[in-house]
Amino acid sequence: MTDPDNAMRFDNINFSADGVHIIKNITGSIPERNITTLVGPSGAGKTTLFKLCNGLYSPDSGDLFIKGKPIERYEPVELRRNVGIALQKATMISGTVQKNLELPLKLQGKELEEDRARDLLKMVSLSDISLHKKTKDLSGGQRQKLSIARTLVNQPNILLLDEITSSLDSISRQDIEELIAKMNNQYGTTILWITHNLQQALSIGHYTWIMMDGELVETGESSFLRNPQNERVKQFVRGEIE
Amino acid sequence: MSFLTLIISLLFVIIPLVLSKTLNLGLEKDTIIAAVRSIIQLLAVGYVLQFVFNSENMIYIILMVVLMIVAATHNAQGKGAAIKGIIWKLVITFIFVEVLTQAILLGLNITPATAQYIIPISGMVVGNSMVLAILFLNRFTSEIEDHQDETELILSLGGTPKQAIHTQLITSIQASTIPTIESQKTIGLVQLPGMMSGQIIAGADPVQAVLFQLLVLFLLLTTAVVTSIMLGYLSYPTLFNQRMQLVGGASQDPE
Numbered sequence: 001m002t003d004p005d006n007a008m009r010f011d012n013i014n015f016s017a018d019g020v021h022i023i024k025n026i027t028g029s030i031p032e033r034n035i036t037t038l039v040g041p042s043g044a045g046k047t048t049l050f051k052l053c054n055g056l057y058s059p060d061s062g063d064l065f066i067k068g069k070p071i072e073r074y075e076p077v078e079l080r081r082n083v084g085i086a087l088q089k090a091t092m093i094s095g096t097v098q099k100n101l102e103l104p105l106k107l108q109g110k111e112l113e114e115d116r117a118r119d120l121l122k123m124v125s126l127s128d129i130s131l132h133k134k135t136k137d138l139s140g141g142q143r144q145k146l147s148i149a150r151t152l153v154n155q156p157n158i159l160l161l162d163e164i165t166s167s168l169d170s171i172s173r174q175d176i177e178e179l180i181a182k183m184n185n186q187y188g189t190t191i192l193w194i195t196h197n198l199q200q201a202l203s204i205g206h207y208t209w210i211m212m213d214g215e216l217v218e219t220g221e222s223s224f225l226r227n228p229q230n231e232r233v234k235q236f237v238r239g240e241i242e
Numbered sequence: 243m244s245f246l247t248l249i250i251s252l253l254f255v256i257i258p259l260v261l262s263k264t265l266n267l268g269l270e271k272d273t274i275i276a277a278v279r280s281i282i283q284l285l286a287v288g289y290v291l292q293f294v295f296n297s298e299n300m301i302y303i304i305l306m307v308v309l310m311i312v313a314a315t316h317n318a319q320g321k322g323a324a325i326k327g328i329i330w331k332l333v334i335t336f337i338f339v340e341v342l343t344q345a346i347l348l349g350l351n352i353t354p355a356t357a358q359y360i361i362p363i364s365g366m367v368v369g370n371s372m373v374l375a376i377l378f379l380n381r382f383t384s385e386i387e388d389h390q391d392e393t394e395l396i397l398s399l400g401g402t403p404k405q406a407i408h409t410q411l412i413t414s415i416q417a418s419t420i421p422t423i424e425s426q427k428t429i430g431l432v433q434l435p436g437m438m439s440g441q442i443i444a445g446a447d448p449v450q451a452v453l454f455q456l457l458v459l460f461l462l463l464t465t466a467v468v469t470s471i472m473l474g475y476l477s478y479p480t481l482f483n484q485r486m487q488l489v490g491g492a493s494q495d496p497e
Contacts, residue, residue: 015492017492018492022492048492051398051492054398055485055486055487056394056397056398056487056488056491057487057491057492058485058487072485076397076485076486076487077400077401077402077486078400080397080398080399080400081399081400084399085398087395087398089391091391091392091394091395093392093395093396093409103396103399104399104400107396107399107400107401107402107405108400150399151399154399154400
């Protein structure tokens with residue numbers, strides 16, 4: 001069932017927490033070196049699916065393959081460094097920008113060189129921010145960008161981005177969209193991106209998955225969003241389902 | 243002190259009872275229960291101690307210490323209900339602290355190996371260890387809950403469970419041991435320790451009482467730090483599973 005051209009493959013994945021069935025029989029593949037957008041109403045299980053891919057949770061049943069290898073055969077630390085995740089909350093550890101940026105390497109007992117730290121900030125359009133600035137003084141958008149830069153420190157092969165542009169202004173949003181496209185074009189990074197913005201899904205995503213109530217209801221090249229087949233997806237695209 | 247003076251000292255129970263009744267504080271029932279229980283419990287302990295001291299049998303001394311550890315574990319376990327196997331972690335911690343302190347005291351001939359010394363010191367050690375365990379578990383469980391996002395962040399970046407929980411663990415150890423350290427800074431200035439006061443009232447030389455009190459203070463310092471560290475390092479691994487996932491982490495995730 002594995003496929004070397006797929007960065008990830010889900011085979012009948014189910015996941016429950018506190019007796020609530022959050023992920024229901026998800027089956028599908030995320031093609032390698034492409035941008036796939038994950039779209040759906042709030043509470044559809046999108047973030048939970050990300051955490052399953054990053055190994056923060058394990059499925060109750062089904063098989064999940066990362067680069068053709070069953071996820072349980074990866075060492076958790078190795079998996080999480082290869083499948084980077086930037087969550088919508090953009091959680092920061094208390095302290096400075098530098099402390100957050102160097103965190104992934106500190107965890108490996110390594111240091112992050114200052115030049116590289118500045119390059120990373122530049123990459124996410126934060127070059128005007130001091131490395132010594134306290135993260136509590138950053139705006140929501142700046143924290144979001146810093147969270148992406150921090151995820152990039154591990155140079156993951158697969159990047160999971162959860163609503164990372166939701167709190168950004170239009171200029172910053174454009175910067176991040178360009179960064180995502182660049183990561184994909186120049187470095188061949190596979191990107192799975194949760195967004196509520198259908199226009200982003202159409203313009204940046206090569207493929208799109210629509211999730212509703214824990215189920216995968218429609219997938220395909222992103223252009224299908226212009227003419228979806230599923231009735232609920234049609235309603236969602238028309239903005240009738242939040 | 244005779245039983246007659248004990249009866250007279252009940253005046254100190256009657257005063258709060260009268261005040262409570264007059265001001266409608268509603269404390270009468272609890273005050274009576276507390277007074278009756280303390281009389282029964284302490285008298286019983288007094289007679290048991292008298293028996294153990296007279297017999298000088300090591301079995302009875304060990305039994306007394308075991309009883310203390312059982313009672314301390316029973317009291318502290320509720321605060322760590324979220325931690326798997328907390329009862330055994332507490333038992334191991336209390337035993338370790340007791341053995342460590344007694345080994346130093348008896349091994350270096352600081353105190354004689356008699357029931358008169360072993361039992362009261364054990365009571366202070368295990369009692370203090372229990373209070374520290376409660377303080378630590380209280381803080382640690384709330385730190386885990388309040389900082390779940392940070393824990394998950396570190397795990398998601400490829401950190402180990404120990405790295406993911408490090409800040410919360412250190413904060414909890416510090417928070418639980420600070421009261422012991424701080425109270426020692428003001429001892430003698432703000433308060434006279436109960437044990438020292440008791441010795442002086444019983445007719446002991448005040449300097450001797452102070453020297454003994456200092457020994458106990460240093461002992462309690464070790465007890466406090468060792469209890470928190472040991473309980474912390476025994477507890478944190480049970481918060482994670484073999485896949486380095488936070489157990490129960492998904493229950494707080496609405497998406």
